[in-house]
Amino acid sequence: MSEPYFWWTEDQREIAKKVEKFVEENFTAAEEYYWKKEFPWDLVKKVAKEGYFGVGIPKEYGGMELGATGSCIVAEQLGRLYSVGHVFVVSMLAGLEQILRYATDEQKEKWLPQLAKGEELGAVCITEPFAGSDAANVMTTAEKDGDEWIINGKKRYITGAGVSDRYFIYAKTSDDPSDTKQYSHLTSFLVEKGTPGFSLERINPLIGFENVPNGYLSFEDVRIPDENRIGPVGKGWNVMMAGLNFERLIAGAVFVGTLKDIIRLLFHYTRRRVQFRRQTNRLQGNQEKIAEIISRYRMGRIFSYYCAKELDDGKEPMINAAIAKMEVSEWVREAGEKAIQVMGGDGLTKFYYAERLMREGKIGEIVAGTTEIQKLIIYRFASMLPDYNASVRMRWNEEVNAPVVSKVDSQFKDLELTDENLLKVIAHDYKVNPGLYMTLDDARDDIGGSRSKTKRVIESLEEQGLVVTHRDRGGNIELVKATYKGLQKAFPKEYYEWYPDWYADTDKF
Numbered sequence: 001m002s003e004p005y006f007w008w009t010e011d012q013r014e015i016a017k018k019v020e021k022f023v024e025e026n027f028t029a030a031e032e033y034y035w036k037k038e039f040p041w042d043l044v045k046k047v048a049k050e051g052y053f054g055v056g057i058p059k060e061y062g063g064m065e066l067g068a069t070g071s072c073i074v075a076e077q078l079g080r081l082y083s084v085g086h087v088f089v090v091s092m093l094a095g096l097e098q099i100l101r102y103a104t105d106e107q108k109e110k111w112l113p114q115l116a117k118g119e120e121l122g123a124v125c126i127t128e129p130f131a132g133s134d135a136a137n138v139m140t141t142a143e144k145d146g147d148e149w150i151i152n153g154k155k156r157y158i159t160g161a162g163v164s165d166r167y168f169i170y171a172k173t174s175d176d177p178s179d180t181k182q183y184s185h186l187t188s189f190l191v192e193k194g195t196p197g198f199s200l201e202r203i204n205p206l207i208g209f210e211n212v213p214n215g216y217l218s219f220e221d222v223r224i225p226d227e228n229r230i231g232p233v234g235k236g237w238n239v240m241m242a243g244l245n246f247e248r249l250i251a252g253a254v255f256v257g258t259l260k261d262i263i264r265l266l267f268h269y270t271r272r273r274v275q276f277r278r279q280t281n282r283l284q285g286n287q288e289k290i291a292e293i294i295s296r297y298r299m300g301r302i303f304s305y306y307c308a309k310e311l312d313d314g315k316e317p318m319i320n321a322a323i324a325k326m327e328v329s330e331w332v333r334e335a336g337e338k339a340i341q342v343m344g345g346d347g348l349t350k351f352y353y354a355e356r357l358m359r360e361g362k363i364g365e366i367v368a369g370t371t372e373i374q375k376l377i378i379y380r381f382a383s384m385l386p387d388y389n390a391s392v393r394m395r396w397n398e399e400v401n402a403p404v405v406s407k408v409d410s411q412f413k414d415l416e417l418t419d420e421n422l423l424k425v426i427a428h429d430y431k432v433n434p435g436l437y438m439t440l441d442d443a444r445d446d447i448g449g450s451r452s453k454t455k456r457v458i459e460s461l462e463e464q465g466l467v468v469t470h471r472d473r474g475g476n477i478e479l480v481k482a483t484y485k486g487l488q489k490a491f492p493k494e495y496y497e498w499y500p501d502w503y504a505d506t507d508k509f
Protein backbone atom coordinates (compact mmCIF):
# COMPACT_ATOMS: atom_id res chain seq x y z
CA MET A 1 0.00 0.00 0.00
CA SER A 2 1.42 3.39 -0.99
CA GLU A 3 2.19 5.64 1.95
CA PRO A 4 -0.53 8.20 2.76
CA TYR A 5 0.85 11.59 3.82
CA PHE A 6 -0.02 12.99 7.22
CA TRP A 7 -1.94 15.97 5.82
CA TRP A 8 -4.35 13.82 3.77
CA THR A 9 -7.97 13.84 4.91
CA GLU A 10 -9.81 10.64 5.84
CA ASP A 11 -11.65 10.74 2.49
CA GLN A 12 -8.37 11.12 0.60
CA ARG A 13 -6.89 8.15 2.50
CA GLU A 14 -9.96 6.08 1.71
CA ILE A 15 -9.87 6.86 -2.01
CA ALA A 16 -6.14 6.09 -2.06
CA LYS A 17 -6.79 2.60 -0.67
CA LYS A 18 -9.69 2.01 -2.99
CA VAL A 19 -8.03 3.14 -6.20
CA GLU A 20 -4.82 1.22 -5.44
CA LYS A 21 -6.85 -1.94 -4.91
CA PHE A 22 -8.71 -1.23 -8.16
CA VAL A 23 -5.40 -0.88 -10.02
CA GLU A 24 -3.95 -4.09 -8.55
CA GLU A 25 -7.08 -5.94 -9.66
CA ASN A 26 -6.96 -4.54 -13.18
CA PHE A 27 -3.20 -4.46 -13.75
CA THR A 28 -3.07 -7.62 -15.87
CA ALA A 29 -6.01 -6.53 -18.00
CA ALA A 30 -4.27 -3.21 -18.73
CA GLU A 31 -1.10 -5.11 -19.76
CA GLU A 32 -3.17 -7.28 -22.09
CA TYR A 33 -4.61 -4.18 -23.75
CA TYR A 34 -1.09 -2.77 -24.06
CA TRP A 35 0.11 -5.90 -25.84
CA LYS A 36 -2.94 -6.07 -28.06
CA LYS A 37 -2.60 -2.32 -28.82
CA GLU A 38 -6.27 -1.89 -28.15
CA PHE A 39 -7.92 1.01 -26.44
CA PRO A 40 -9.12 -0.34 -23.05
CA TRP A 41 -12.73 0.77 -23.30
CA ASP A 42 -14.04 -1.61 -20.65
CA LEU A 43 -11.34 -0.54 -18.14
CA VAL A 44 -12.18 3.12 -18.83
CA LYS A 45 -15.84 2.32 -18.23
CA LYS A 46 -14.94 0.61 -14.95
CA VAL A 47 -13.00 3.71 -13.90
CA ALA A 48 -16.05 5.81 -14.75
CA LYS A 49 -18.32 3.49 -12.77
CA GLU A 50 -16.12 3.90 -9.70
CA GLY A 51 -16.63 7.67 -10.05
CA TYR A 52 -12.90 8.42 -10.31
CA PHE A 53 -13.39 10.96 -13.12
CA GLY A 54 -15.22 13.09 -10.59
CA VAL A 55 -12.50 13.00 -7.95
CA GLY A 56 -11.76 16.74 -8.21
CA ILE A 57 -15.29 17.89 -9.03
CA PRO A 58 -17.44 19.52 -6.33
CA LYS A 59 -20.11 17.30 -4.77
CA GLU A 60 -22.92 19.57 -5.98
CA TYR A 61 -22.03 18.54 -9.54
CA GLY A 62 -21.83 14.84 -8.76
CA GLY A 63 -18.13 14.65 -7.92
CA MET A 64 -16.12 13.56 -4.86
CA GLU A 65 -14.65 17.02 -4.12
CA LEU A 66 -11.25 15.65 -3.13
CA GLY A 67 -9.30 18.48 -4.72
CA ALA A 68 -5.95 18.44 -6.46
CA THR A 69 -4.70 15.97 -3.84
CA GLY A 70 -7.50 13.53 -4.67
CA SER A 71 -6.85 14.00 -8.40
CA CYS A 72 -3.15 13.28 -7.82
CA ILE A 73 -3.96 10.15 -5.81
CA VAL A 74 -6.11 8.78 -8.62
CA ALA A 75 -3.68 9.85 -11.38
CA GLU A 76 -0.73 8.25 -9.53
CA GLN A 77 -2.54 4.92 -9.45
CA LEU A 78 -4.33 4.96 -12.81
CA GLY A 79 -1.03 5.88 -14.50
CA ARG A 80 0.02 2.33 -13.68
CA LEU A 81 -2.76 1.14 -16.00
CA TYR A 82 -1.00 2.91 -18.83
CA SER A 83 -3.47 4.29 -21.40
CA VAL A 84 -6.22 4.39 -18.77
CA GLY A 85 -4.16 6.87 -16.77
CA HIS A 86 -3.44 9.06 -19.77
CA VAL A 87 -7.04 9.36 -20.91
CA PHE A 88 -8.14 9.91 -17.31
CA VAL A 89 -5.68 12.78 -17.02
CA VAL A 90 -6.55 14.53 -20.30
CA SER A 91 -10.23 14.05 -19.67
CA MET A 92 -9.88 15.93 -16.37
CA LEU A 93 -7.61 18.52 -17.92
CA ALA A 94 -10.10 19.08 -20.71
CA GLY A 95 -12.15 21.51 -18.77
CA LEU A 96 -12.24 20.83 -15.04
CA GLU A 97 -10.27 23.85 -13.81
CA GLN A 98 -11.31 25.97 -16.78
CA ILE A 99 -15.02 25.29 -16.26
CA LEU A 100 -14.82 25.68 -12.49
CA ARG A 101 -13.18 29.07 -12.86
CA TYR A 102 -14.70 30.51 -16.04
CA ALA A 103 -18.00 28.84 -16.92
CA THR A 104 -21.42 30.27 -16.15
CA ASP A 105 -23.66 28.45 -13.64
CA GLU A 106 -25.69 26.92 -16.48
CA GLN A 107 -22.53 25.71 -18.19
CA LYS A 108 -21.27 24.19 -14.94
CA GLU A 109 -24.56 22.38 -14.50
CA LYS A 110 -24.36 21.06 -18.03
CA TRP A 111 -20.69 19.99 -18.27
CA LEU A 112 -19.44 19.15 -14.76
CA PRO A 113 -21.80 16.23 -14.08
CA GLN A 114 -20.81 14.84 -17.51
CA LEU A 115 -17.14 15.16 -16.60
CA ALA A 116 -17.75 13.54 -13.22
CA LYS A 117 -19.55 10.55 -14.71
CA GLY A 118 -16.70 9.93 -17.15
CA GLU A 119 -19.06 8.25 -19.56
CA GLU A 120 -17.74 10.56 -22.25
CA LEU A 121 -14.04 11.29 -22.46
CA GLY A 122 -12.58 14.76 -22.95
CA ALA A 123 -9.54 16.04 -24.82
CA VAL A 124 -7.64 19.28 -24.46
CA CYS A 125 -6.70 20.94 -27.75
CA ILE A 126 -4.06 23.65 -27.66
CA THR A 127 -1.29 22.44 -29.98
CA GLU A 128 -1.38 23.01 -33.73
CA PRO A 129 0.98 22.23 -36.61
CA PHE A 130 2.47 25.75 -36.34
CA ALA A 131 1.92 26.38 -32.61
CA GLY A 132 3.67 24.12 -30.12
CA SER A 133 5.54 25.68 -27.20
CA ASP A 134 4.39 29.04 -28.58
CA ALA A 135 0.82 28.19 -27.60
CA ALA A 136 -0.51 31.71 -28.09
CA ASN A 137 0.28 31.48 -31.79
CA VAL A 138 -2.70 29.26 -32.71
CA MET A 139 -4.10 29.75 -36.20
CA THR A 140 -7.44 28.01 -35.73
CA THR A 141 -10.09 30.72 -36.01
CA ALA A 142 -13.56 31.21 -34.52
CA GLU A 143 -15.83 33.75 -36.21
CA LYS A 144 -19.09 34.91 -34.69
CA ASP A 145 -22.18 34.41 -36.83
CA GLY A 146 -25.37 35.35 -34.96
CA ASP A 147 -25.65 33.04 -31.95
CA GLU A 148 -23.08 30.68 -33.38
CA TRP A 149 -19.35 30.45 -33.89
CA ILE A 150 -17.74 29.04 -37.02
CA ILE A 151 -14.49 27.22 -36.34
CA ASN A 152 -11.82 26.57 -38.97
CA GLY A 153 -8.37 25.13 -38.47
CA LYS A 154 -6.40 22.15 -37.20
CA LYS A 155 -5.08 20.80 -33.91
CA ARG A 156 -2.39 18.16 -33.47
CA TYR A 157 -0.84 15.81 -30.92
CA ILE A 158 -4.18 15.65 -29.15
CA THR A 159 -4.30 12.85 -26.59
CA GLY A 160 -7.61 11.03 -26.65
CA ALA A 161 -8.28 12.16 -30.24
CA GLY A 162 -11.03 10.03 -31.72
CA VAL A 163 -12.06 8.23 -28.52
CA SER A 164 -13.11 11.48 -26.80
CA ASP A 165 -16.50 13.12 -27.15
CA ARG A 166 -15.68 16.53 -25.68
CA TYR A 167 -12.87 18.71 -27.11
CA PHE A 168 -11.76 21.79 -25.18
CA ILE A 169 -10.24 24.03 -27.85
CA TYR A 170 -8.57 27.42 -28.05
CA ALA A 171 -9.18 29.49 -31.19
CA LYS A 172 -8.23 32.93 -32.45
CA THR A 173 -11.07 35.45 -32.29
CA SER A 174 -9.09 38.58 -33.14
CA ASP A 175 -6.46 39.53 -35.70
CA ASP A 176 -5.86 42.93 -34.14
CA PRO A 177 -2.09 43.11 -33.34
CA SER A 178 -2.79 45.03 -30.12
CA ASP A 179 -5.06 42.15 -28.93
CA THR A 180 -2.33 39.66 -29.78
CA LYS A 181 0.19 41.77 -27.87
CA GLN A 182 -2.07 41.71 -24.82
CA TYR A 183 -2.93 38.01 -25.20
CA SER A 184 -6.57 38.85 -25.74
CA HIS A 185 -6.88 37.30 -29.21
CA LEU A 186 -7.95 33.83 -28.05
CA THR A 187 -11.25 32.36 -26.87
CA SER A 188 -12.00 28.86 -25.55
CA PHE A 189 -14.80 26.57 -26.69
CA LEU A 190 -16.11 23.08 -26.20
CA VAL A 191 -16.65 21.19 -29.45
CA GLU A 192 -18.51 17.92 -29.40
CA LYS A 193 -17.77 14.88 -31.51
CA GLY A 194 -20.35 14.54 -34.25
CA THR A 195 -20.56 18.26 -34.98
CA PRO A 196 -20.60 18.59 -38.80
CA GLY A 197 -17.22 19.62 -40.24
CA PHE A 198 -15.28 18.35 -37.18
CA SER A 199 -13.17 15.29 -38.01
CA LEU A 200 -10.20 13.17 -37.02
CA GLU A 201 -7.36 13.73 -39.49
CA ARG A 202 -4.61 11.39 -38.35
CA ILE A 203 -3.52 9.11 -35.49
CA ASN A 204 0.19 9.44 -34.63
CA PRO A 205 2.51 6.46 -34.42
CA LEU A 206 4.71 7.49 -31.46
CA ILE A 207 7.70 6.04 -29.61
CA GLY A 208 5.34 5.30 -26.72
CA PHE A 209 1.66 5.84 -25.91
CA GLU A 210 1.18 2.44 -27.58
CA ASN A 211 -2.58 2.17 -27.12
CA VAL A 212 -3.24 5.81 -26.26
CA PRO A 213 -4.80 7.50 -29.30
CA ASN A 214 -2.98 10.74 -30.10
CA GLY A 215 -3.75 12.61 -33.28
CA TYR A 216 -4.62 15.50 -35.54
CA LEU A 217 -8.07 17.12 -35.70
CA SER A 218 -9.60 19.12 -38.52
CA PHE A 219 -12.27 21.84 -38.27
CA GLU A 220 -13.97 22.92 -41.49
CA ASP A 221 -16.77 25.45 -40.99
CA VAL A 222 -17.71 23.79 -37.72
CA ARG A 223 -20.72 25.60 -36.25
CA ILE A 224 -21.13 25.58 -32.48
CA PRO A 225 -23.56 27.53 -30.33
CA ASP A 226 -22.36 30.49 -28.26
CA GLU A 227 -23.26 28.53 -25.13
CA ASN A 228 -20.24 26.30 -25.88
CA ARG A 229 -17.92 29.28 -25.38
CA ILE A 230 -16.17 28.99 -22.00
CA GLY A 231 -15.19 32.35 -20.53
CA PRO A 232 -15.44 35.77 -22.15
CA VAL A 233 -14.45 36.42 -25.76
CA GLY A 234 -10.73 37.27 -25.86
CA LYS A 235 -10.02 35.62 -22.50
CA GLY A 236 -8.93 32.24 -23.89
CA TRP A 237 -5.33 32.77 -22.77
CA ASN A 238 -6.49 33.39 -19.18
CA VAL A 239 -8.69 30.28 -19.36
CA MET A 240 -5.70 28.25 -20.59
CA MET A 241 -3.43 29.64 -17.86
CA ALA A 242 -6.07 28.96 -15.18
CA GLY A 243 -5.67 25.23 -15.60
CA LEU A 244 -1.94 25.08 -16.19
CA ASN A 245 -0.63 24.52 -12.66
CA PHE A 246 -3.10 21.70 -12.15
CA GLU A 247 -2.24 20.33 -15.59
CA ARG A 248 1.50 20.31 -14.92
CA LEU A 249 1.07 18.71 -11.54
CA ILE A 250 -1.15 15.92 -12.85
CA ALA A 251 0.98 15.43 -15.98
CA GLY A 252 3.86 14.50 -13.63
CA ALA A 253 1.79 12.65 -11.03
CA VAL A 254 0.45 10.17 -13.60
CA PHE A 255 4.00 8.77 -13.88
CA VAL A 256 4.78 8.56 -10.16
CA GLY A 257 3.12 5.16 -9.60
CA THR A 258 5.06 3.64 -12.49
CA LEU A 259 8.27 4.44 -10.61
CA LYS A 260 7.12 2.18 -7.80
CA ASP A 261 6.28 -0.59 -10.25
CA ILE A 262 9.79 -0.44 -11.66
CA ILE A 263 11.27 -0.66 -8.13
CA ARG A 264 9.17 -3.75 -7.48
CA LEU A 265 10.26 -5.26 -10.79
CA LEU A 266 13.94 -4.63 -10.04
CA PHE A 267 13.80 -6.19 -6.55
CA HIS A 268 11.96 -9.17 -8.00
CA TYR A 269 14.27 -9.57 -10.97
CA THR A 270 17.67 -9.07 -9.35
CA ARG A 271 16.90 -11.61 -6.61
CA ARG A 272 16.36 -14.21 -9.31
CA ARG A 273 19.26 -13.43 -11.63
CA VAL A 274 22.64 -15.01 -10.81
CA GLN A 275 25.98 -13.96 -12.32
CA PHE A 276 29.45 -14.85 -11.02
CA ARG A 277 27.64 -17.12 -8.50
CA ARG A 278 25.91 -14.11 -6.92
CA GLN A 279 22.39 -12.79 -7.22
CA THR A 280 22.64 -9.51 -9.12
CA ASN A 281 20.97 -7.61 -6.28
CA ARG A 282 24.23 -8.21 -4.36
CA LEU A 283 26.20 -6.19 -6.87
CA GLN A 284 26.89 -2.73 -5.50
CA GLY A 285 26.45 -1.03 -8.86
CA ASN A 286 22.94 -2.46 -9.19
CA GLN A 287 22.07 -1.56 -5.60
CA GLU A 288 23.15 2.01 -6.23
CA LYS A 289 20.98 2.31 -9.33
CA ILE A 290 17.96 0.88 -7.51
CA ALA A 291 18.63 3.21 -4.56
CA GLU A 292 18.71 6.17 -6.96
CA ILE A 293 15.35 5.16 -8.45
CA ILE A 294 13.88 4.78 -4.95
CA SER A 295 15.05 8.24 -3.93
CA ARG A 296 13.65 9.80 -7.09
CA TYR A 297 10.33 8.01 -6.57
CA ARG A 298 10.06 9.25 -3.00
CA MET A 299 11.16 12.80 -3.81
CA GLY A 300 8.91 13.05 -6.87
CA ARG A 301 5.94 11.69 -4.94
CA ILE A 302 6.21 13.89 -1.88
CA PHE A 303 6.94 16.98 -3.95
CA SER A 304 3.91 16.36 -6.17
CA TYR A 305 1.63 15.98 -3.15
CA TYR A 306 3.11 19.07 -1.52
CA CYS A 307 2.29 20.98 -4.68
CA ALA A 308 -1.25 19.50 -4.71
CA LYS A 309 -1.70 20.71 -1.14
CA GLU A 310 -0.64 24.20 -2.20
CA LEU A 311 -3.29 24.14 -4.94
CA ASP A 312 -5.90 22.87 -2.48
CA ASP A 313 -4.97 25.70 -0.13
CA GLY A 314 -5.81 28.18 -2.89
CA LYS A 315 -2.23 29.03 -3.86
CA GLU A 316 -0.93 29.25 -7.44
CA PRO A 317 2.31 27.23 -7.27
CA MET A 318 3.71 28.28 -10.67
CA ILE A 319 7.27 27.36 -9.78
CA ASN A 320 6.52 24.17 -7.88
CA ALA A 321 4.07 22.80 -10.46
CA ALA A 322 6.68 23.36 -13.20
CA ILE A 323 9.36 21.68 -11.06
CA ALA A 324 7.09 18.72 -10.26
CA LYS A 325 6.26 18.13 -13.93
CA MET A 326 9.83 18.63 -15.14
CA GLU A 327 11.60 16.53 -12.52
CA VAL A 328 9.17 13.63 -12.42
CA SER A 329 9.19 13.12 -16.19
CA GLU A 330 12.99 13.40 -16.32
CA TRP A 331 13.35 10.96 -13.43
CA VAL A 332 11.00 8.48 -15.06
CA ARG A 333 13.10 8.45 -18.23
CA GLU A 334 16.28 8.12 -16.18
CA ALA A 335 14.74 5.36 -14.06
CA GLY A 336 13.87 3.49 -17.25
CA GLU A 337 17.48 3.76 -18.45
CA LYS A 338 18.85 2.66 -15.08
CA ALA A 339 16.42 -0.24 -14.87
CA ILE A 340 17.52 -1.46 -18.31
CA GLN A 341 21.15 -1.32 -17.18
CA VAL A 342 20.39 -3.31 -14.02
CA MET A 343 18.57 -5.96 -16.05
CA GLY A 344 21.06 -6.10 -18.93
CA GLY A 345 19.69 -7.63 -22.16
CA ASP A 346 16.41 -8.54 -20.48
CA GLY A 347 15.85 -4.85 -19.82
CA LEU A 348 15.97 -4.22 -23.55
CA THR A 349 13.26 -6.75 -24.34
CA LYS A 350 9.72 -5.55 -24.48
CA PHE A 351 8.64 -8.31 -22.07
CA TYR A 352 9.68 -6.22 -19.08
CA TYR A 353 8.42 -2.67 -18.72
CA ALA A 354 11.82 -1.05 -18.11
CA GLU A 355 12.23 0.05 -21.71
CA ARG A 356 8.63 1.27 -21.76
CA LEU A 357 9.30 3.53 -18.81
CA MET A 358 12.22 5.12 -20.63
CA ARG A 359 10.06 5.86 -23.70
CA GLU A 360 7.15 7.14 -21.66
CA GLY A 361 9.45 9.37 -19.59
CA LYS A 362 10.75 10.90 -22.83
CA ILE A 363 7.18 11.67 -23.84
CA GLY A 364 6.67 13.20 -20.40
CA GLU A 365 9.53 15.60 -21.12
CA ILE A 366 7.61 16.98 -24.13
CA VAL A 367 3.90 16.93 -23.24
CA ALA A 368 2.19 19.64 -21.22
CA GLY A 369 5.07 22.03 -21.89
CA THR A 370 8.59 20.79 -22.61
CA THR A 371 11.33 20.65 -19.99
CA GLU A 372 12.85 23.79 -21.53
CA ILE A 373 9.55 25.64 -21.17
CA GLN A 374 9.26 24.53 -17.52
CA LYS A 375 12.76 25.91 -16.95
CA LEU A 376 11.75 29.22 -18.54
CA ILE A 377 8.80 29.40 -16.14
CA ILE A 378 10.89 28.41 -13.12
CA TYR A 379 13.55 30.99 -13.93
CA ARG A 380 11.11 33.77 -14.78
CA PHE A 381 8.95 33.41 -11.69
CA ALA A 382 11.81 32.65 -9.30
CA SER A 383 13.71 35.71 -10.54
CA MET A 384 10.83 37.85 -9.26
CA LEU A 385 10.80 36.37 -5.75
CA PRO A 386 12.00 38.96 -3.22
CA ASP A 387 13.49 36.13 -1.17
CA TYR A 388 15.87 35.21 -3.99
CA ASN A 389 16.70 38.85 -4.63
CA ALA A 390 18.03 39.73 -1.20
CA SER A 391 21.27 41.63 -1.63
CA VAL A 392 24.56 39.75 -1.30
CA ARG A 393 26.83 42.82 -1.48
CA MET A 394 30.45 42.18 -0.61
CA ARG A 395 32.70 44.59 1.26
CA TRP A 396 36.45 44.59 1.61
CA ASN A 397 37.13 43.16 5.07
CA GLU A 398 40.46 44.53 6.36
CA GLU A 399 40.72 41.95 9.12
CA VAL A 400 40.72 38.96 6.80
CA ASN A 401 42.01 41.03 3.85
CA ALA A 402 39.35 39.62 1.52
CA PRO A 403 35.97 40.53 0.09
CA VAL A 404 33.22 39.18 2.36
CA VAL A 405 29.41 39.24 2.04
CA SER A 406 28.51 41.98 4.46
CA LYS A 407 25.66 44.11 5.68
CA VAL A 408 27.87 46.98 6.91
CA ASP A 409 27.76 50.36 5.20
CA SER A 410 30.34 51.16 2.57
CA GLN A 411 33.47 52.97 3.72
CA PHE A 412 32.51 55.79 1.31
CA LYS A 413 29.08 56.35 2.83
CA ASP A 414 28.25 60.01 3.36
CA LEU A 415 31.14 61.37 1.28
CA GLU A 416 30.06 64.28 -0.86
CA LEU A 417 28.68 63.07 -4.20
CA THR A 418 31.36 64.44 -6.53
CA ASP A 419 33.02 63.02 -9.65
CA GLU A 420 36.14 62.20 -7.66
CA ASN A 421 34.36 60.41 -4.81
CA LEU A 422 31.98 58.42 -6.98
CA LEU A 423 34.91 57.31 -9.14
CA LYS A 424 36.54 56.01 -5.95
CA VAL A 425 33.38 54.04 -5.10
CA ILE A 426 33.28 52.49 -8.57
CA ALA A 427 37.02 51.80 -8.67
CA HIS A 428 36.88 50.26 -5.21
CA ASP A 429 34.21 47.91 -6.50
CA TYR A 430 36.80 46.65 -9.01
CA LYS A 431 38.96 45.59 -6.03
CA VAL A 432 35.97 43.74 -4.53
CA ASN A 433 34.43 42.26 -7.72
CA PRO A 434 36.95 42.72 -10.54
CA GLY A 435 34.70 41.17 -13.21
CA LEU A 436 31.38 42.76 -12.29
CA TYR A 437 29.62 46.01 -13.03
CA MET A 438 27.81 47.89 -10.23
CA THR A 439 24.15 48.72 -10.51
CA LEU A 440 23.25 52.38 -10.35
CA ASP A 441 21.59 51.66 -6.99
CA ASP A 442 24.68 49.88 -5.62
CA ALA A 443 26.75 52.97 -6.48
CA ARG A 444 24.19 55.31 -4.96
CA ASP A 445 23.84 53.19 -1.79
CA ASP A 446 27.60 53.17 -1.30
CA ILE A 447 27.95 56.92 -1.27
CA GLY A 448 24.45 58.05 -0.30
CA GLY A 449 22.57 60.80 -2.12
CA SER A 450 19.86 60.95 -4.71
CA ARG A 451 19.47 58.58 -7.64
CA SER A 452 19.18 61.38 -10.16
CA LYS A 453 22.35 63.09 -8.96
CA THR A 454 24.23 59.75 -8.97
CA LYS A 455 23.11 59.32 -12.54
CA ARG A 456 24.33 62.78 -13.53
CA VAL A 457 27.74 62.16 -11.94
CA ILE A 458 28.06 58.83 -13.73
CA GLU A 459 27.26 60.56 -17.04
CA SER A 460 29.93 63.12 -16.35
CA LEU A 461 32.48 60.38 -15.52
CA GLU A 462 31.48 58.56 -18.69
CA GLU A 463 32.12 61.67 -20.78
CA GLN A 464 35.61 61.85 -19.28
CA GLY A 465 36.23 58.21 -20.23
CA LEU A 466 36.61 57.19 -16.56
CA VAL A 467 33.66 54.79 -16.43
CA VAL A 468 31.63 52.73 -18.88
CA THR A 469 27.90 52.11 -18.56
CA HIS A 470 25.52 49.40 -19.65
CA ARG A 471 22.14 50.84 -20.61
CA ASP A 472 18.67 49.33 -21.14
CA ARG A 473 16.83 49.61 -24.45
CA GLY A 474 15.43 52.99 -23.39
CA GLY A 475 18.97 54.33 -22.91
CA ASN A 476 18.73 54.39 -19.09
CA ILE A 477 21.85 53.56 -17.13
CA GLU A 478 21.60 50.10 -15.54
CA LEU A 479 25.20 49.24 -14.73
CA VAL A 480 28.51 51.03 -14.39
CA LYS A 481 32.16 50.01 -14.20
CA ALA A 482 35.45 51.95 -14.05
CA THR A 483 37.63 52.00 -17.18
CA TYR A 484 41.35 51.21 -16.79
CA LYS A 485 41.94 54.97 -17.01
CA GLY A 486 39.37 55.47 -14.23
CA LEU A 487 41.06 52.84 -12.04
CA GLN A 488 44.42 54.58 -12.47
CA LYS A 489 42.95 57.96 -11.58
CA ALA A 490 41.03 56.73 -8.51
CA PHE A 491 43.78 54.89 -6.59
CA PRO A 492 47.49 54.02 -6.85
CA LYS A 493 48.09 50.60 -8.41
CA GLU A 494 49.04 49.06 -5.02
CA TYR A 495 45.45 49.59 -3.93
CA TYR A 496 44.29 46.82 -6.23
CA GLU A 497 47.06 44.31 -5.47
CA TRP A 498 46.38 41.17 -3.52
CA TYR A 499 48.50 38.03 -3.01
CA PRO A 500 47.98 34.91 -0.93
CA ASP A 501 50.29 34.53 2.10
CA TRP A 502 52.26 31.70 0.49
CA TYR A 503 53.20 33.80 -2.53
CA ALA A 504 56.92 34.77 -2.42
CA ASP A 505 57.79 38.50 -2.35
CA THR A 506 60.62 37.74 -4.75
CA ASP A 507 58.09 36.67 -7.37
CA LYS A 508 56.12 39.92 -7.16
CA PHE A 509 56.83 42.75 -9.59
Ligand SMILES: Cc1cc2nc3c(=O)[nH]c(=O)nc-3n(C[C@H](O)[C@H](O)[C@H](O)COP(=O)(O)OP(=O)(O)OC[C@H]3O[C@@H](n4cnc5c(N)ncnc54)[C@H](O)[C@@H]3O)c2cc1C
Binds near residue numbers: 090209363368369
Ligand atom coordinates in the same frame (compact mmCIF):
# COMPACT_ATOMS: atom_id res chain seq x y z
C1 LIG B 1 2.42 12.24 -26.77
C2 LIG B 1 1.99 13.66 -26.82
C3 LIG B 1 0.76 14.02 -26.28
C4 LIG B 1 0.33 15.34 -26.38
N1 LIG B 1 -0.93 15.66 -25.93
C5 LIG B 1 -1.40 16.92 -26.17
C6 LIG B 1 -2.76 17.24 -25.88
O1 LIG B 1 -3.53 16.40 -25.41
N2 LIG B 1 -3.20 18.49 -26.17
C7 LIG B 1 -2.38 19.45 -26.71
O2 LIG B 1 -2.84 20.55 -26.94
N3 LIG B 1 -1.09 19.17 -26.98
C8 LIG B 1 -0.59 17.94 -26.74
N4 LIG B 1 0.72 17.63 -27.04
C9 LIG B 1 1.57 18.66 -27.60
C10 LIG B 1 2.66 19.11 -26.68
O3 LIG B 1 2.13 19.92 -25.66
C11 LIG B 1 3.71 19.82 -27.54
O4 LIG B 1 4.33 18.80 -28.30
C12 LIG B 1 4.71 20.57 -26.71
O5 LIG B 1 4.11 21.68 -26.10
C13 LIG B 1 5.89 21.05 -27.55
O6 LIG B 1 5.51 21.62 -28.76
P1 LIG B 1 6.18 21.11 -30.12
O7 LIG B 1 6.12 19.63 -30.13
O8 LIG B 1 5.53 21.83 -31.23
O9 LIG B 1 7.70 21.51 -30.01
P2 LIG B 1 8.33 22.95 -30.31
O10 LIG B 1 7.56 23.99 -29.63
O11 LIG B 1 8.54 23.09 -31.77
O12 LIG B 1 9.72 22.83 -29.58
C14 LIG B 1 10.85 22.16 -30.14
C15 LIG B 1 12.03 22.31 -29.18
O13 LIG B 1 12.34 23.70 -29.00
C16 LIG B 1 12.29 24.02 -27.61
N5 LIG B 1 11.76 25.36 -27.43
C17 LIG B 1 10.66 25.90 -28.00
N6 LIG B 1 10.48 27.15 -27.58
C18 LIG B 1 11.46 27.41 -26.70
C19 LIG B 1 11.86 28.55 -25.92
N7 LIG B 1 11.16 29.68 -25.96
N8 LIG B 1 12.95 28.46 -25.15
C20 LIG B 1 13.68 27.32 -25.09
N9 LIG B 1 13.38 26.22 -25.81
C21 LIG B 1 12.29 26.27 -26.60
C22 LIG B 1 11.36 22.99 -26.99
O14 LIG B 1 11.61 22.84 -25.61
C23 LIG B 1 11.71 21.75 -27.78
O15 LIG B 1 12.86 21.16 -27.23
C24 LIG B 1 1.17 16.32 -26.95
C25 LIG B 1 2.43 15.95 -27.45
C26 LIG B 1 2.83 14.64 -27.41
C27 LIG B 1 4.16 14.28 -28.01
